[in-house]
Amino acid sequence: MSKKTVNDLSSSDLQGKRVLVRADFNVPVDDQGKITDDTRIRAALPTIQNLTSKGAKVILCSHFGRPKGADDKLRLTPVAERLSEVLGQSVVKCDDCIGDEVAAKVSAMNNGDVILLENVRFYPEEEKNDPEFAKKLASIADLYVNDAFGTAHRAHASTEGVTHYLSPSVAGLLVEKELQYLQNAIENPQRPLAAIVGGSKVSSKIGVIDTLLDKVDYLLMGGGMIFTFYKARGLNVGKSLVEEDKLELAKTLEAKAKERGVALLLPTDVVVADNFSPDANAQTVSIENIPDGWMGLDIGPDSIKVFQDALNQCKSVIWNGPMGVFEFDKFAAGTEAIARTLADLTPKGTTTIIGGGDSVAAVEKVGLASQMSHISTGGGASLELLEGKELPGIAALDEA
Ligand SMILES: Nc1ncnc2c1ncn2[C@@H]1O[C@H](COP(=O)(O)OP(=O)(O)OP(=O)(O)O)[C@@H](O)[C@H]1O
Ligand SMILES: O=C(O)[C@H](O)COP(=O)(O)O
Numbered sequence: 001m002s003k004k005t006v007n008d009l010s011s012s013d014l015q016g017k018r019v020l021v022r023a024d025f026n027v028p029v030d031d032q033g034k035i036t037d038d039t040r041i042r043a044a045l046p047t048i049q050n051l052t053s054k055g056a057k058v059i060l061c062s063h064f065g066r067p068k069g070a071d072d073k074l075r076l077t078p079v080a081e082r083l084s085e086v087l088g089q090s091v092v093k094c095d096d097c098i099g100d101e102v103a104a105k106v107s108a109m110n111n112g113d114v115i116l117l118e119n120v121r122f123y124p125e126e127e128k129n130d131p132e133f134a135k136k137l138a139s140i141a142d143l144y145v146n147d148a149f150g151t152a153h154r155a156h157a158s159t160e161g162v163t164h165y166l167s168p169s170v171a172g173l174l175v176e177k178e179l180q181y182l183q184n185a186i187e188n189p190q191r192p193l194a195a196i197v198g199g200s201k202v203s204s205k206i207g208v209i210d211t212l213l214d215k216v217d218y219l220l221m222g223g224g225m226i227f228t229f230y231k232a233r234g235l236n237v238g239k240s241l242v243e244e245d246k247l248e249l250a251k252t253l254e255a256k257a258k259e260r261g262v263a264l265l266l267p268t269d270v271v272v273a274d275n276f277s278p279d280a281n282a283q284t285v286s287i288e289n290i291p292d293g294w295m296g297l298d299i300g301p302d303s304i305k306v307f308q309d310a311l312n313q314c315k316s317v318i319w320n321g322p323m324g325v326f327e328f329d330k331f332a333a334g335t336e337a338i339a340r341t342l343a344d345l346t347p348k349g350t351t352t353i354i355g356g357g358d359s360v361a362a363v364e365k366v367g368l369a370s371q372m373s374h375i376s377t378g379g380g381a382s383l384e385l386l387e388g389k390e391l392p393g394i395a396a397l398d399e400a
Pocket of ligand 2 (some may be wrong): 024026065066144149154182379380381
């Protein structure tokens with residue numbers, strides 16, 4: 001990575017220094033506000049520990065959800081509690097992210113202490129990347145570390161704005177690791193390289209499919225987006241999800257794959273349902289025989305076999321988006337089979353990368369997360385990185 005990281009900062013750079021650390025603690029919670037997955041909290045530990053071990057005072061900040069102004073349901077209090085547990089050290093929680101209370105708590109800090117500011121999105125200025133707000137946030141610290149990979153695609157005050165007021169501004173270890181895996185996988189992969197793209201919308205994945213066609217040897221497609229491709233080929237897709245305005249684009253992408261010599265694998269059979277529900281009637285049909293009134297909700301067993309054969313040839317695999325409606329058990333087989341295939345490939349030396357969001361949830365649901373080479377903590381951020389877009393939260397950091 002061409003950016004400075006916390007590893008470039010020595011104890012003498014950090015001893016007694018107040019370090020503003022942007023983390024992504026936007027964790028999933030249940031109806032009672034209980035954290036259901038603390039992956040993002042644990043992922044921030046290496047950077048926090050790196051800094052505290054060098055005598056820094058660590059001032060953490062993050063967003064949580066998408067509040068419109070202050071919202072008691074979106075306070076970071078449960079995060080501070082969980083962080084204290086996993087860090088094995090008390091984390092003082094502030095009730096605001098700027099102002100007198102914060103300043104007082106920061107000035108009472110000892111070297112090696114950790115505090116967590118309140119949700120930065122309680123101020124609309126955060127998402128507007130307001131310079132005055134960024135200045136206030138920056139005013140309590142001496143230097144800045146961005147470790148919020150999941151939010152690196154947002155140019156907000158706490159991810160981009162503060163870098164104009166704090167120097168040095170460097171990357172954290174999570175950001176470094178994410179970039180290493182995701183950038184390497186796409187720029188410098190061991191080949192053959194396969195990408196598996198699923199999920200529900202062609203429109204949200206066009207950018208990534210287009211970029212991937214320049215890079216990969218195999219492109220495997222599943223999820224709801226395949227029906228737009230079938231319809232573009234003139235097949236009957238029943239009530240399956242189709243983006244009518246993307247039919248031409250689907251044709252173009254198929255043509256591009258051919259032109260570039262990429263093996264574009266679309267499923268040859270699908271599991272169809274008579275309605276969109278967990279207990280719908282289901283049957284497996286070839287893609288030429290989707291009955292009127294039925295909708296495709298998973299890839300079928302023949303396709304799974306073809307996908308597995310292709311993946312077994314590969315040395316690197318990037319996966320973004322589930323193969324079917326994995327939230328319903330009847331339509332989870334395709335996604336689970338792909339997850340198991342990747343889990344088996346990792347120990348054989350294939351690099352397996354899961355690109356965030358729903359695919360991570362799917363891999364976690366089947367308990368295979370620990371068997372992948374890398375699970376990204378960023379959904380949107382990993383997608384934008386794979387698309388080749390610049391991430392503003394990273395672009396703003398100091399060059400190495
Ligand atoms: N055949 C299908 N028909 C309708 N919805 C589907 C189908 N296959 C998958 N889905 C749904 O797609 C959703 C995920 O789609 P989306 O495009 O949002 O992916 P994503 O969240 O961007 O994936 P990721 O976060 O991994 O990038 C899942 O909730 C899944 O149930
Ligand atoms: O969960 C995420 O993808 C990140 O935390 C970014 O959140 P946002 O989409 O609300 O900006």
